[in-house]
Amino acid sequence: MSVGPRREGSGNGSPKVDESRRNLLKAMAVGAGAAALTSVAAVDKEKFKKALRKVSIEDLLGVPADVEAGSTLEMRAKKKEKELKEWCRKEAEKICQERGDASEDCKLARQKCDLITVKATPAKKGVRYAMALDVNKCIGCRRCVYACVMENNQARNLGIEWIRVLELDRMEFQDLLGSEWYYGNEAPKKENVYVPIACMHCENPPCVMVCPVKATWKEPDGIVVVDYDVCIGCRYCATACPYGARRFNWAKPYVPVQELNPNMHILGNVPRQVHVMEKCTWCIQRTRDGGVPACVEACPVGARVFGDLNDPNSPIRRIAEEYGLFVLKPEAGTKPRFFYFFGPSRTPPREEAKSEGKEVKENA
Amino acid sequence: MPRQDGWWETIKYIIVEALKGSRRYYLAAAGLLLLTIYGLYLWIFIQHAPVFLGTDYGGLILTGMNDSVVWGLYISFFVFWVGVAAAGIAFSIAAYVFNHPEFKKIAVLGEVQAISALTIVLMLIVVDLGRPIRALFEMPLLPNLRSMLDWDFIVITTYLLINLVGALVTIHYYRRDKALPKKFLVPFMVIAAPFAIGIHTVTAFISQALTARPIWNSPLLAPRYVATAFAAGPAILLIALYLAERYIEGFSVSIEVYKKTLYLVAGATIVGLYFTLSEAHEIFWYTTEPVKWAQAKELFYGPHLPYLAVLTWLWIGLGVAAVILALIPSTHNSKGAIAFISLLVVVAVIAEKTLTIVIPAYEPSTLGEIRPYHPTPIEYGITLGVHALGLLIYLLLAKPAIKAIMTHYFKPGAHHH
Ligand code: SF4
Ligand code: SF4
Numbered sequence: 145m146s147v148g149p150r151r152e153g154s155g156n157g158s159p160k161v162d163e164s165r166r167n168l169l170k171a172m173a174v175g176a177g178a179a180a181l182t183s184v185a186a187v188d189k190e191k192f193k194k195a196l197r198k199v200s201i202e203d204l205l206g207v208p209a210d211v212e213a214g215s216t217l218e219m220r221a222k223k224k225e226k227e228l229k230e231w232c233r234k235e236a237e238k239i240c241q242e243r244g245d246a247s248e249d250c251k252l253a254r255q256k257c258d259l260i261t262v263k264a265t266p267a268k269k270g271v272r273y274a275m276a277l278d279v280n281k282c283i284g285c286r287r288c289v290y291a292c293v294m295e296n297n298q299a300r301n302l303g304i305e306w307i308r309v310l311e312l313d314r315m316e317f318q319d320l321l322g323s324e325w326y327y328g329n330e331a332p333k334k335e336n337v338y339v340p341i342a343c344m345h346c347e348n349p350p351c352v353m354v355c356p357v358k359a360t361w362k363e364p365d366g367i368v369v370v371d372y373d374v375c376i377g378c379r380y381c382a383t384a385c386p387y388g389a390r391r392f393n394w395a396k397p398y399v400p401v402q403e404l405n406p407n408m409h410i411l412g413n414v415p416r417q418v419h420v421m422e423k424c425t426w427c428i429q430r431t432r433d434g435g436v437p438a439c440v441e442a443c444p445v446g447a448r449v450f451g452d453l454n455d456p457n458s459p460i461r462r463i464a465e466e467y468g469l470f471v472l473k474p475e476a477g478t479k480p481r482f483f484y485f486f487g488p489s490r491t492p493p494r495e496e497a498k499s500e501g502k503e504v505k506e507n508a
Numbered sequence: 509m510p511r512q513d514g515w516w517e518t519i520k521y522i523i524v525e526a527l528k529g530s531r532r533y534y535l536a537a538a539g540l541l542l543l544t545i546y547g548l549y550l551w552i553f554i555q556h557a558p559v560f561l562g563t564d565y566g567g568l569i570l571t572g573m574n575d576s577v578v579w580g581l582y583i584s585f586f587v588f589w590v591g592v593a594a595a596g597i598a599f600s601i602a603a604y605v606f607n608h609p610e611f612k613k614i615a616v617l618g619e620v621q622a623i624s625a626l627t628i629v630l631m632l633i634v635v636d637l638g639r640p641i642r643a644l645f646e647m648p649l650l651p652n653l654r655s656m657l658d659w660d661f662i663v664i665t666t667y668l669l670i671n672l673v674g675a676l677v678t679i680h681y682y683r684r685d686k687a688l689p690k691k692f693l694v695p696f697m698v699i700a701a702p703f704a705i706g707i708h709t710v711t712a713f714i715s716q717a718l719t720a721r722p723i724w725n726s727p728l729l730a731p732r733y734v735a736t737a738f739a740a741g742p743a744i745l746l747i748a749l750y751l752a753e754r755y756i757e758g759f760s761v762s763i764e765v766y767k768k769t770l771y772l773v774a775g776a777t778i779v780g781l782y783f784t785l786s787e788a789h790e791i792f793w794y795t796t797e798p799v800k801w802a803q804a805k806e807l808f809y810g811p812h813l814p815y816l817a818v819l820t821w822l823w824i825g826l827g828v829a830a831v832i833l834a835l836i837p838s839t840h841n842s843k844g845a846i847a848f849i850s851l852l853v854v855v856a857v858i859a860e861k862t863l864t865i866v867i868p869a870y871e872p873s874t875l876g877e878i879r880p881y882h883p884t885p886i887e888y889g890i891t892l893g894v895h896a897l898g899l900l901i902y903l904l905l906a907k908p909a910i911k912a913i914m915t916h917y918f919k920p921g922a923h924h925h
Contacts, residue, residue: 302569308875319798320876341875350718356657357646376646377568377638379578380657386720388875391575392638395567396558418558418567419638476719 218264220373221410225262228408228415232257235401252402259406262414265432267365272453273426274366274460275437276469277340278487281447284309284331284338291442292342295427296413297405299397306391306424307342307439341472342439343368343389343424344480351381351390360421366453366481367426369411377419386476390423426450453481463487518680525908532755533907540900547893551635555886559639568638570886576873581883581891582636584862587711588740589628589898590664591733591861594708595741596622597671597700602772604693610762613917614749616678619671620905621745626668628898635890656714663710667703674700675909682912708733721869722800723807726790732783733861738776740857742769743850748906750847756910758918766846773853774834780860781827799872807868812880816867819859826856 236253243249289307298304310323314337323339331338345368352360352368359374360381382390396418408414409429416422427437431450440448451458463469469483529537557566573580599618603611634640651658674696681688712730715721746769749761791804810817830852839845872878883891 310875320874321798321802321872323876325875325877350720353652353654354657354718356652356655356661357643357650358652359646359650374642374646374650375639376643378636378643378657379638380655380714382575382578383715383869384718384720386874388576388873388877392568392578394569394574396564398564478719 221262221264276483278447288439291438295438301398344482347479350384375420522908526904543896576879577870577881586632591737593625619675622671624902631894679912682916723803736780743853746850823860
C-alpha cells in the first residue's frame, strides 16, 4: 500500500492524479479517515470538504466505456422517462377513477409512475458477460420465464416470452425437433430433460449482421441490444437467429401500469411500441448496475449462473473450470455466450423422490 | 418544332394516352383502382392501424404470421415478382444483342412489365414492414452494408429507375417515329444487364446464407431463382402480347417472336426443374441435417401444411407438361397454344416461387416448432390490392407504349410483317 504520499496530497487539497482513479479514491478515503481520527477538532469544515471528493456509484463500479454523460442515448433516456411518466400518470388516473382513490391498484399505479427511471448506463470497460445453465438442475418450472416477463415489462397480451423452456426426450435428445413448448404442470418428468433457451448473446450474431438499419448491435460488454426507436419491423433478424430468440410486437403491447417495473434501461425494458423487435438483454437495467438477471434470481434450484468472463473470480469462470461449458447448435457458428453445463447434484425426479427421501421426511 | 420534340411533351403524351380509351379500358382501370383502394384501406386502417392511427386494435397480428413464421404471403409474392421484373429487361437486351427487328418492336413492353412488377415488389415490402415510415428515413440514414436487405433495396430501386428511363426514352423516340439512337442503347444495356441478374441474385442472397434456415442453405438457390425468373417473366410477356393483339386494333406481332420466346421459356423451365431435381437429391439421398430433412418433408409431402406439397407437385407437374407441350411441333405454330403453354409456366412458377420458397424455412422453426402458417383474409386482401396496383400501372403504361410502337412500326398502309 502506497498511501503515504497521497495523504500529503489530500492534505494540501490538490492531489496529483497520476495513478488510476480507483487507487486515488482508495487513497483519499484512507487519508481522510486517518486525518479525522488524529485531529477531530482541528479540521475546519471547508478544508475538509476540499480534501474529500464525493464518490459516485459509477466511479465505484468502474469507468464508463465510451458513452459519457450527456450522450445522445442519455438524452433520449431522459426524454423517454418524461414521456413514460406522463403516460403512466394518465393510465393511473384512469385506474383510480375506475376503482377509487383508495384502491390498492390505484395506489400501486401512482407509486409506480413516480418511481419510473429510464437509464442509459453504458457498458463497463473490460467486462464480458456470460451466462450458464445447469441442465442437470433445471426442473422446467418456468419460473425464470415469469420473472423475465415481469422484470422486463413484456407485453401481457401477446404472449411474448423471451425465454422458452423446451421439454425434450432424455434418451433421444439430439436436436430440437419434436420439442414440446407447452407441457403443462407435470414437469419435471423423469423421462424428460428441460432446456431453457433465450438470446445467446452470440459473439458473432447473425441478427446484427442482417439488420438493414443497424437497429440491433452488440455492446462492448457482450449484450446484444435492440433500439426500439430505430427498428423498422422487417423481421429479418428473427429469420437469421438460429435460436429463435427474437420476439416481435405483432400488436400494440399492453402492460398494466400497476405491474410496471419502474427500473428501466432505454435499451432494455422500457415499454415497447407496436411492430418492433425485442429479446433478452440479460436484464441490462440490473446487470450494468452490478446485479444479476431476474431469471438467475428467480430460479428455485439455482440452475443459472451469471458473471463476467474476464473476471477470474466470477462464478461463470468457476463453472467453466469445474464442469466445462457447452453450447447449443455449435454448427450455427455464432459462438453463443450462453452456455449449458452438467452440474453435480442431480435433482431427483419426483417419483424417485417420493419413494426414497420424501417418505422418510413425512414420517419423521 | 422543338416544343413537339421535348421530354415534357413525351410525359404529357404518356398521361394523355393513358387516360384515353374505350369503355372496356375504363372499366378495367376502374376495377383495378377500386381493388387498390380496398387494399390500401385494409393496410392503413386495419393491419397498420396501431402504427398509422395509434389505435389499440389491429396490427400485423391479424396476419397468419407469428414468432415462428415471421415472413409469409407478402414476402412469398415479393420473391416471385422480383423474378418477373428481372426478366423484363433481359428481353430487350436479347432483342438488341441479336438485333432482331420484331423483338425490338416489343422490347419496351418488357420494360413496362418490369416497372409494374417492381411496383408490386416495393409495395409488398412496404405492407410487410412493421414501421414503413421509419424505414423510409432510416434506410438511407443508417445503412448496414452487411445486410443483404439494403443491397436488395439499392439494386431494386436502381433497376426500377433504369426501366423507367428505358421506357420513357423509347416512347420519346417512337412517338415521333424515330429509331432509338445507338448512343443511348449501348450504355443503357451495359448498365441494365447486370442489374437484371442482380436483383434476383441479391434477393436470393437474402436467404441463402442463413445458417438458421437449413433449407435455404443451398448455393443453388440464387441460380434457381434466376432460372425460373427467365421462365415466368417472358411467359407473362407472351400472354400480354397475345391479349394486346386481341384487344388492340392494328397491333400485331410476328409468330417468330412467340416461338423464339417460347424456346427461352421452355429452356429456363427445364433448367429450373433440373435444379429442383438436384436439390431433392441432395436432401433425400444423403442429408444428415435433421432440420433440413424435416423442412424438406414439409415441402414435398406436407404432413402439416398440405398446400406446400400441392404447390411443389404442381410446379413439377405443370413444369414438365409445359416443357413437353413446348417441344411438340404442332403447338409451335399457334399463338393461342403458345399463350396457353405460357400460362402453364406462369402458374407453375407461381407455385414454385411463392409460399414454397419462404414457408418451409419456418416449418419446423429454429426451435423445432411446427406452427402451420395459413394466410388470413387480410393478407389475401392486401396482396390482392398490391397486385391490382401493379396491373393498373401496367395498363396505364402499356397503352401509351403500344401507341408509340404503332406510330413507329405500323405506318398506315404499309404493314410491317
Ligand atoms: S441468439 Fe439470436 S438474437 Fe441472440 S445474439 Fe444470437 S442471433 Fe442474435
Ligand atoms: S426487425 Fe428491427 S431489429 Fe430486426 S432486422 Fe428488422 S429493423 Fe433490424
